[in-house]
Amino acid sequence: MAKQISELKLGILGGGQLGRMLIQEAINYNLTTLVLDPDADAPCKHIANYFENGSITDYDTVYNFGKKADIITIEIEKVNVEALEQLEKEGKKVFPQSRVIRLIQDKGIQKQFFKENDIPTAPFMLVNSKDDLTNGKFPFPYILKLRKDGYDGKGVMKINDASDVENAFQAPTLIEELVHFEKEIAVIVARNANGDVKTFPMVEMEFNPEANLVEFLISPSTYPESIQERAEKIAKDIAAALNITGILAVEMFITKHGDILVNELAPRPHNSGHQTIEGNYVSQFGQHLRAIFNLPLGDTRSISNAIMVNVLGEKGHDGVAKYDGLEKILSIDGVYVHLYGKKYTKPFRKMGHLTIIDQNREKAIEKARFVQQTLKVIS
Template identity: 45%
Template sequence: MDAFPLPLARIGIIGGGQLGRMMAKAAKRLGCTCVVLDPTPGSPAGQVAGHQIVGHYHDPAKLRELAESCDVTTFDIEDIDTDTLIQLVREGHNVHPSPRVLALIQDKLTQKQALAEAGIPTSPFIPMADPSPAGFADFGYPLVQKARRGGYDGRGVAIMRSPEDYPQHLPVPSLVERFVPATKELAVLVARGLDGDCRSYPVVEMCFRPGENVLDMLLAPANLPAETAAAAEKLAVRTLEVLGGVGIFGVEMFLTGDGSLLVNEVAPRTHNSGHHTIEANVTDQFEQHLRAIVGLPLGSTAQLSPAAMINLLGAPGHRGRPVIKGMAEALAIPGVCLHLYGKAATAPFRKMGHVTVLDPDIETARRKAERVRDLIEISGEDHP
């Protein structure tokens, strides 16, 4: 019989945002302690972990301080100094997912090249070091331009439907890919343990806000034929096997009109498409990630109830200390589960929280979620 001294593990989390916050909560349930590295004192994750190193994700000394004080280090963001993490792994520190995998994924071009070389279906693409009207015209419209580095939550992406859209282009080294007229945008979470065991979660459908490219509503499970759902899960597992690494990964896909599945992007971390798992699945994505990186058996990914999830974004035109309206009315709706992230200041379209709605009927869950979206507004006591 196994015997574990408590705390089970001391986990370092690079990034103190909402993903780290939810991970720290799961860590406490599993008998682990956490240390968070984030430049903002009292970060959302730091509030829950109780111990935070104040420092930047690109500060080698702070990254080293974190790794040396913990049994295993992980991250809730991708914009990290991977060179330092790779050196720490060489010295014997545990960092999961692998910093080499993170470095590959950080660059949208090398990520796409790795997928294409492995035969993972994805949209046609070319590198473009210096974007130009002629370069875009040669590739052909409509197209999607992605900054090779630094894009996140809709930033670093420009959709160009015609030459008239060129003034909106990003003047940075880029990946240019064919625009995919998808019938649905899907995501599959896949976890891989230290022992190589792989488990996928049921496929979810993502609906995005036009203009901001930020996830607006998620439906779980996605309304798909059983064979399409099975193919999506299989493709996600194959994608993770190509990339390698331990932990949880979010694999985003397009479903095209002819029923084909194309991998869009991979996130080597817990993912916005898995927040509903906290209430709706046997093992939530945050606990699953921790099980994977500390070497515990992976948990069941079975879904207990259909769910709809919406992000709560800062209201346009508001900054400063958050003020939430409509919360009591929203919580009176059966099946509504509210998560606020503890961010000290709101800003337009900043993720301030999320709501998961459980209901035996997915369409009812969707309607309730739309009602909650209309009710709740996060404005701010604006700075003078």
């Protein structure tokens, strides 16, 4: 008999909230979990079987950590890929595969991958010299993105005219046409090593314009079925083209003309899937474990309308976190609290999330607005 999931050691690069929720699920399978994180007080610290404080971008640290595990996964893309390549060569399972992480780490390569595979995405151009920013191939205004290390809105700027070019990033970038979108949506797709593929229902996102973080997510979407099916097909096409093992979050725009354009990929559990813990028969975390351990994929259907609200650090508060209004929101039926175990808050830091479940969609939204205004992370 091959080694079973309960006998295997799962190494996780990154010990933040995504790793934390993955471990909460992994406990159900007796999985032994090993976590590497540069923060000595990372959210996973106390719930992993083994926690190592170290850099996830340093070759030796990642390599030596990976040697201790049977299967290695990530909760953030910014990891040392060379170490993962070496571990793969030595027979370790790395899911998502190192080549997928490498591709997704560089938004330039990601965009070229979309183009080569007929995945709809906004027109773009890799920036090779400063001249590219002003030579008129892309008329102002446009979006300028760092090719690497951008996340949660960091590494993205709007270039309105030539005067903005002075402040442009000093690292490799790409230009993207400004998309006039109606809605940001996401589909999470899972693929196991057998090649089985399943998508979660499409969800709609609302962003906090100031923090540029997902603040409000509605599942499932109420867009026409034809649009949902198109979005889900795009996600499946990408998973197939990448030949990925694991889950993949596909963030997309729906334009005012009803077109769907792929924005970005994340080859791991993602903020746009947190509501699956209570809102769907299988959660994104459970599905990721099933995918990387090559188990049958779970039932992705929605149980109920589910709204996810990020709990962000209040403006003007910096220090040991306190949660004001917790009792009030827990008095409402169908409100689920997920705090991430971060000791310190700062403005807009992701400190947790709330999921609101209600069979009535309007009621769910109403409750979500209330809890969002009621729970405050202060210091």
